[in-house]
Amino acid sequence: MNWLEQSIMYTRGVARGQVGTTHELTEARQHTFHYTMGPYSDPVLNIAPGDRVVVETRDAFDGKIRTEKDLPSQHLKVPFLNPQNGPIMIDGAEKGDVVAVYIESMLPRGDNPRGTCCLIPRFGALTGTEYTATLNEPLPEITRKIDLDEDGVYWSKRIKLPYKPHIGTLSLSPEIDSINSLTPDNHGGNMDVPDMGPGSITYLPVRSPGGRLFIGDAHACQGDGEVCGTAVEYSSTTTIHVELIKNWQIAWPRLETDELLMTIGSARPLEDATRIAYHELVRWLELEYGFDRWDAYMMLSQCGKVRLGNFVDPKYSVGAAINKKYLAPAVA
Numbered sequence: 592m593n594w595l596e597q598s599i600m601y602t603r604g605v606a607r608g609q610v611g612t613t614h615e616l617t618e619a620r621q622h623t624f625h626y627t628m629g630p631y632s633d634p635v636l637n638i639a640p641g642d643r644v645v646v647e648t649r650d651a652f653d654g655k656i657r658t659e660k661d662l663p664s665q666h667l668k669v670p671f672l673n674p675q676n677g678p679i680m681i682d683g684a685e686k687g688d689v690v691a692v693y694i695e696s697m698l699p700r701g702d703n704p705r706g707t708c709c710l711i712p713r714f715g716a717l718t719g720t721e722y723t724a725t726l727n728e729p730l731p732e733i734t735r736k737i738d739l740d741e742d743g744v745y746w747s748k749r750i751k752l753p754y755k756p757h758i759g760t761l762s763l764s765p766e767i768d769s770i771n772s773l774t775p776d777n778h779g780g781n782m783d784v785p786d787m788g789p790g791s792i793t794y795l796p797v798r799s800p801g802g803r804l805f806i807g808d809a810h811a812c813q814g815d816g817e818v819c820g821t822a823v824e825y826s827s828t829t830t831i832h833v834e835l836i837k838n839w840q841i842a843w844p845r846l847e848t849d850e851l852l853m854t855i856g857s858a859r860p861l862e863d864a865t866r867i868a869y870h871e872l873v874r875w876l877e878l879e880y881g882f883d884r885w886d887a888y889m890m891l892s893q894c895g896k897v898r899l900g901n902f903v904d905p906k907y908s909v910g911a912a913i914n915k916k917y918l919a920p921a922v923a
Contacts, residue, residue, distance in 0.1 A: 594849040595693070598847055604640065604691060605836070610643055612643070613644075614645070616644055618647045628803075628805045634677075634678050635678065640681060641833075644833060646806055649674045649807065650824040651824040652667060653671070659736050662734065677806060683837075684802035692806075693831065694792075695789065697758070697827050697830075698827060700825075700826040704738075706824055711732070712730070712732060716820070716903050739754060739811045739825065740754070752812050755812045758788070759807075760782070760807050761780075762779030778796070779793070781808060781908075783808075784908060785813050790849065792846065792848075793846050796843070802835075808824070809829060810825070816902050841871075849915075853910040853911065856868035856870075857900075857907065858907065859907055865897065871911070896911070896914075
């Protein structure tokens with residue numbers, strides 16, 4: 592049996608895995624991209640649970656870095672980064688529900704697709720920043736344009752990296768706040784978790800009527816931590832299948848793949864993001880998989896996995912995961 596047929600999305604979702612109408616969310620239809628996720632922007636699309644949406648995302652720099660001579664300080668204006676498609680309204684989504692987003696595919700967009708990686712002044716893990724204030728001068732500004740296709744990311748004549756795309760920023764709306772598209776939190780946001788790519792399901796807690804789904808910030812590839820502050824940022828055509836799960840109380844984003852269940856926490860310092868992620872994973876095992884709390888806690892100390900999303904943004908993101916094989920019922 593295909594793992595999707597056994598996934599939480601398929602077994603508990605309103606549409607039970609059936610794909611409904613396919614919608615096209617082109618750049619023209621989006622028209623106005625957003626730099627905050629909240630309950631106040633005008634919806635761009637209404638869909639039913641089970642519908643598919645083909646989304647044309649812009650890169651994190653809104654296409655303003657066109658050549659290797661373009662310096663971020665001359666072309667970018669913080670915090671107007673990570674332009675978001677949406678909000679997409681999901682029929683019937685209410686506070687206390689969960690929206691599931693299965694990423695079906697991510698394709699490079701354009702006749703000659705290229706990605707962009709930059710060193711941005713006072714941004715990144717190994718430089719002084721607004722939040723880690725030092726008297727050191729900023730690192731040099733450097734822009735790299737990288738050829739890419741579905742076969743690989745051509746970093747240099749010597750190095751070809753795997754094309755392993757994922758969505759950096761995926762979220763629903765907070766209940767009352769409007770949060771910038773650079774900041775992750777319990778609504779989702781700029782988590783930059785590399786597992787959030789094709790073949791994954793992300794579960795997001797609904798806090799505003801209709802859910803208000805935002806998506807953007809596609810990466811052609813990214814290492815753990817996104818250490819220099821940017822991945823290989825690119826424009827994509829991303830196809831998602833969106834489902835609604837009624838009356839499922841979760842506090843933070845969760846992720847499911849064919850092999851893993853993962854919980855994602857975002858905070859500063861990094862250890863608090865890790866604590867949130869593991870706390871949520873222990874609670875999940877206790878509440879839904881029949882584990883004793885302390886047994887789950889001790890077991891995760893032996894088999895838990897940690898995925899570092901980013902540790903460069905206003906908050907850091909960490910995923911805590913367990914292999915699904917440890918959730919199977921005991922054999923009599």
